[in-house]
Amino acid sequence: MLAVALCFVPVGASAWWWQDQAGIDRIFTQPMSTWYRKVLYDVNTTWPDKPRDPLLVVRVGEQRLYLFKGGLPMKDYPVSTSRFGVGNEDGSFKTPLGVHQVRRRIGEEAPMGTIFRGRRNTGEVARILTGNGERSPDDNITSRILWLDGLEEGVNRGGDVDSFQRFIYIHGTDEEGLIGTPVSEGCVRMTNRDVIELFDQVPEGTLVMIVE
Numbered sequence: 001m002l003a004v005a006l007c008f009v010p011v012g013a014s015a016w017w018w019q020d021q022a023g024i025d026r027i028f029t030q031p032m033s034t035w036y037r038k039v040l041y042d043v044n045t046t047w048p049d050k051p052r053d054p055l056l057v058v059r060v061g062e063q064r065l066y067l068f069k070g071g072l073p074m075k076d077y078p079v080s081t082s083r084f085g086v087g088n089e090d091g092s093f094k095t096p097l098g099v100h101q102v103r104r105r106i107g108e109e110a111p112m113g114t115i116f117r118g119r120r121n122t123g124e125v126a127r128i129l130t131g132n133g134e135r136s137p138d139d140n141i142t143s144r145i146l147w148l149d150g151l152e153e154g155v156n157r158g159g160d161v162d163s164f165q166r167f168i169y170i171h172g173t174d175e176e177g178l179i180g181t182p183v184s185e186g187c188v189r190m191t192n193r194d195v196i197e198l199f200d201q202v203p204e205g206t207l208v209m210i211v212e
Contacts, residue, residue: 035059039209040071047099047151047207054201056170056208058188060086060095063180065170065188067198077198078180080173080189085182086212088150088161093185096163098156100208103149103164105199112192113174116141126174128192136174139185143172143192144199148208170208171195 036057043052055068060081067075087094106119113125115138126140148170150156150163157163172192175183179191188210190198 035211036066036068036073039211043099043207043209050101050151050207051203051205052207054206056198056202056206058095058170058208058210060097060182060210060212063182065190065198067201069201077190077194079170080179080184081182082186083183084185086210088156088163090160090162090166095182095184095186095188095210096150096156096161096166096168097210097212099151100148100156100163100168100210101151102146102202102204102206102208104145104147105202105204106145106147107143108199110143112196113142113172115174116145116171119145119147128174128176131177134175134177138174140174141169141171141187142174144195146170146195146199146202146208170198 039057043055053069057066057068058079058081059066063079063081065077065079066073081095082093084092084094086097088096088098107114107116107121110121111125113128115122115124115126126142129136146169148163148168155161166186168186170188170190172195173179173189176191179189
């Protein structure tokens with residue numbers, strides 16, 4: 001088993017190792033390194049003035065979020081995106097694609113499972129459902145919120161495609177048993193423990209790439 005302080009093979013190589021959120025050793029194979037090299041190239045060329053360390057990549061098809069630091073994969077997490085698929089239109093309840101940044105961080109130091117309504121701490125703590133298929137009557141937003149702001153005019157910014165005005169978040173949920181399947185109404189859901197861990201590593205301004 002590899003240590004948490006990982007030993008990487010560089011991005012240009014065919015593969016490298018890292019450890020996922022469950023502590024399982026995984027290998028970042030050539031197909032994955034290819035998609036990441038494309039993401040890194042796009043970020044470096046299109047957004048040279050934006051901070052790129054850390055960097056988050058949400059891969060909707062995999063239902064996973066990847067955290068990169070120093071240009072290398074540090075960790076990956078299971079997530080849940082929209083049950084309606086991908087799309088940027090207001091009212092579609094779809095998960096928007098494209099380049100975003102973390103505009104606001106909400107919930108620092110709130111107890112795990114804290115319920116937020118309208119981005120306000122209610123002081124209530126949710127009962128977390130972990131059974132497969134278990135649904136919450138309230139579909140609560142819990143623990144932490146990373147509120148995303150689209151950066152691509154006409155794609156996820158401005159008009160009726162504005163991710164910030166659509167209230168697109170990365171957030172915790174009280175329906176943890178559904179993580180890994182697309183069931184949200186546009187946001188990117190995480191388990192409460194994972195979203196707290198991620199929140200502590202991600203400052204405002206962090207770039208977030210959402211891709212299919």
